[in-house]
Amino acid sequence: MGFERRMGGKMKKLKIALFQYPDYKIPASGYGPKQLIIELLARGFHKRGHKVSTFATADSQLPGEIIKISPKGINEGLNDNPEIQPDIERIYRSLAIGELIRRSSDFDIIHNHAGFTLLPVVQVLKSKVFHTLHGTYTNKHYRRIFKQYAQNGYYVPISNAQAKTLPPKVNCTEVIYHGIRINDFNFNSQPLEKTLLFLGRLAKIKGVHTAIRVAKQTGYKLIIAGPIDIARRGGKEYFAKEIKPHIDGKKIIYVGEVNHSQKKKLLRKSQALLFPVEWEEAFGLVMIEAMACGTPVIAYDCGSPAEIITDSLTGYICPKGDLEAMIEAVLKIDQIDRAVCRKAAEERFSDEKMVDNYLKLFMEKNEKNSKI
């Protein structure tokens, strides 16, 4: 809590709302990087004595207040009627927005994790609003809404790469990187030999097909973990055509979606995490989770990886789309010191550091009376 000490221990206590849509409960039982960050922030703000209110499912478990929006997660079997499925998301998102409007004057700070759909509502909220965006928004349709509401709240980029993708007039703050509970991940200096890992949503833009090619050409074993991307158009077909035919259960292994403890085990035992993304990755939480286990990351230079991974020190950054470079990187993976990876994670990507950075930002902006 270095920041608080610097403030002379006289830190004002804030009333902070963490806003999101109740897609999954918190802590998430399976896939849910956004839910993990929200959980760590809620715990961190609470631990430092601030009043935290989190918009969440009724079955979430978090310190502070839970503002219950839905009985369970929108994507966790809340509804059993396929005919009305598209409306389920609409109903509970609307209910969340309504409750935020109603409660808005109860908070000093609204920390938005629901992305661009909240932007038009900011004009009627009575607190300072900070947006932590979890995606990349280069498409012209996104730019239309960000441009229109560029000054409605503070935008906190999660990487310089993400900041670059936002329209120029957006009211950006300094970058705050995501953090994780480093000690939740055990360092491992002795991974399984010749074992690579792909971990994430099984979508084309995440490059699962590239990971498969790299494994085949290096003779390494590849473990693939993550949910099939059924929500997006083309996701099922991608899995069926580009991934499934290569799974042999020996060299190319698919273990399905994994929970947090399975994920840690997979990260720990791998020699490297492959991150061959084809889009401007905004952050990529799995990279710092790998580092915390001592596992280096081999990534394409596309979005945030070059900020998170130090080339030749905590992994390798390969030119975008350069398969040969990625293969070479695998073949020299032994040159990376796993202890250095762990140390980098501790110093740069701890939850404590993330929480302190947000609180510092909130305090600074809260002292200025100008409502933005």
Place this chain on the structure above:
Amino acid sequence: MGFERRMGGKMKKLKIALFQYPDYKIPASGYGPKQLIIELLARGFHKRGHKVSTFATADSQLPGEIIKISPKGINEGLNDNPEIQPDIERIYRSLAIGELIRRSSDFDIIHNHAGFTLLPVVQVLKSKVFHTLHGTYTNKHYRRIFKQYAQNGYYVPISNAQAKTLPPKVNCTEVIYHGIRINDFNFNSQPLEKTLLFLGRLAKIKGVHTAIRVAKQTGYKLIIAGPIDIARRGGKEYFAKEIKPHIDGKKIIYVGEVNHSQKKKLLRKSQALLFPVEWEEAFGLVMIEAMACGTPVIAYDCGSPAEIITDSLTGYICPKGDLEAMIEAVLKIDQIDRAVCRKAAEERFSDEKMVDNYLKLFMEKNEKNSKI
């Protein structure tokens, strides 16, 4: 304009916003019953001298002001990137909400056609809000949002059947039936012999499979027209399994989605419209379009049909799910006087009547100063 005359010609001119999401342009080129009602209301309000502002696509054509939310319809090829398709709806719905909040004090009346997603926002709008709901909302998830926002605006039911499905505390007004431009439909006393029509979204709850059974068992020809329900889960499979195998191009004919003039032609030439719905139909615009052509309607008693069709006079109302009754009805369709159908449409379901009813309601509530 009977109502205005009764008011002594001294009708105050209102500033009316017609609010909807820009799913399709107006007038709609294909399927779009909601867009048709909004078009008729915009034209009707404008014709009577009120200031109308319609939230719509930029390529819509309507009298009064068009508040342009998207370049074209969300469902009309606005986006060419499947990866972000779910966000396209979210972006443009959010932009519409933002613009409504921003402009809200410009209007006396906001007439909401966007359904329940607007409810939580009503608390910050500065005009009187009237909700015309276009669906049926019996599922418990819908009830949750309607119950919470039961007093946020006036709910105008489009049928007594729909009114019954709303939670008890909802602030309901009298029923206002939909209306159409009757003279846009040509009366036809001589339809093609032994020809039945199914016209609507090809979904299970609309009963296309029942229409097929009725046609097969009576020996009538059946023409099926309407879009395959690809947006909903199970919609494609329903078409593939329950409809497609029966299409032979002779007795069971599928003509695809139709535009307005094709629709009128099909309605006119049929001996009866089949309406074998399996859900609580809130209104069913196609029934009054059929009547305007002189075409009787054979419907299951499920939701609104029994209010719109007078049994044995403008069609037949069969007990819900009673296939035999529907077959019998087809066999005695000659007993219905098509001129009576036309006359009923003229008297009960004209756009003029609908427009006057809404204006009467708006004026009444607008005179009371209480904001609701």
